[in-house]
Amino acid sequence: MIYSLLVLSSPFSGHCSRSAAQFAHCVIARGHTIHRIFFLDAGTLASAASSVSAQDEDTSLRSWSELAGQHGVDLAICITSALKHGMLDQVEADRHERPCATINPLFTVSGLGQLVDACASSDRLITFGG
Amino acid sequence: MDCVNIIAKDDALVLMGDGVYAALADTDASKALQDTDAKLYVMAADALAAGVKNLAVAVSCIDMDGLVALTETFPRQQAWY
Amino acid sequence: MTAAPKKTVLIVLRHSPYGSGLAKAALDAALASAAFDQAVDLLFIGDGVLQLQPDQDSTSLGIKNMGRRLASLPLYDIDHVYVDAQAAARYNMDLSKAPLHTRQLDDHEIHQLMVCYDHLLGF
Numbered sequence: 001m002i003y004s005l006l007v008l009s010s011p012f013s014g015h016c017s018r019s020a021a022q023f024a025h026c027v028i029a030r031g032h033t034i035h036r037i038f039f040l041d042a043g044t045l046a047s048a049a050s051s052v053s054a055q056d057e058d059t060s061l062r063s064w065s066e067l068a069g070q071h072g073v074d075l076a077i078c079i080t081s082a083l084k085h086g087m088l089d090q091v092e093a094d095r096h097e098r099p100c101a102t103i104n105p106l107f108t109v110s111g112l113g114q115l116v117d118a119c120a121s122s123d124r125l126i127t128f129g130g
Numbered sequence: 131m132d133c134v135n136i137i138a139k140d141d142a143l144v145l146m147g148d149g150v151y152a153a154l155a156d157t158d159a160s161k162a163l164q165d166t167d168a169k170l171y172v173m174a175a176d177a178l179a180a181g182v183k184n185l186a187v188a189v190s191c192i193d194m195d196g197l198v199a200l201t202e203t204f205p206r207q208q209a210w211y
Numbered sequence: 212m213t214a215a216p217k218k219t220v221l222i223v224l225r226h227s228p229y230g231s232g233l234a235k236a237a238l239d240a241a242l243a244s245a246a247f248d249q250a251v252d253l254l255f256i257g258d259g260v261l262q263l264q265p266d267q268d269s270t271s272l273g274i275k276n277m278g279r280r281l282a283s284l285p286l287y288d289i290d291h292v293y294v295d296a297q298a299a300a301r302y303n304m305d306l307s308k309a310p311l312h313t314r315q316l317d318d319h320e321i322h323q324l325m326v327c328y329d330h331l332l333g334f
Contacts, residue, residue: 132257136256206325208223208331
């Protein structure tokens with residue numbers, strides 16, 4: 001089956017964002033395909049490239065990176081939410097005259113059209129919110 | 131907890147995050163959930179972290195693999211946070 | 212965008228209009244769906260019904276008026292809007308003055324509605 005995920009929750013509050021990444025790994029392990037993971041609202045903070053966690057805590061960024069790096073999963077962040085939360089790729093940093101990019105390059109800045117496409121192209125749409 | 135008004139017999143409800151506290155035995159929350167006749171599940175790791183051991187009898191423990199399995203069976207999901 | 216097979220989507224709005232970014236995110240998603248010619252219907256439940264409060268004026272907050280944005284939805288062919296009648300009654304709301312024309316549903320009807328769609332997008 002084809003799955004897409006919508007992640008609304010911040011990785012810095014609760015562990016819903018991390019659960020979403022684990023869920024995605026399990027979806028793949030069970031032989032399904034992930035069409036896209038779309039990050040919206042505070043969910044876009046999952047792409048923060050420079051976040052530093054306490055040494056004894058897992059970072060969800062590594063889990064997301066594995067999905068993109070090893071399984072080629074499309075990690076799309078909503079541009080409106082991303083900009084609001086200070087999450088910029090190099091193009092947006094240049095456009096808005098900010099000193100540097102702040103998102104991990106494994107994430108793609110994109111529009112809500114990519115969420116609409118994810119709905120249309122997937123058998124399952126699973127939301128991780130709060 | 132307003133989800134209890136809408137869920138019905140053929141639904142499955144998975145408690146995760148802070149939702150796991152609604153799985154505690156002999157509480158108003160778990161009684162209200164059991165009255166819906168929906169299938170009730172709790173994420174084992176979340177319950178363990180929260181110290182939620184005394185589970186209501188109707189609640190089954192699942193892991194992430196079990197959650198994915200549920201989404202294979204149930205065609206649509208409503209997140210309640 | 213590729214011509215993917217169409218799926219029916221119900222956007223479920225469960226949060227108040229200004230208490231978080233979720234109401235705005237839901238509305239943006241609804242408008243994006245309309246822009247890409249993918250029909251969506253809306254269901255307001257629980258505190259989400261507060262988005263339908265008449266006479267909203269967010270001028271002094273410096274943010275967009277959610278009521279006014281909702282009122283524009285029929286222009287985008289988003290015509291099927293459902294409301295949790297029990298929640299509206301709890302807040303003593305007069306839905307005849309709401310920014311959108313809505314259909315009120317009881318809990319059983321809400322359940323029946325939700326199982327009609329391919330996907331639920333919950334905000």
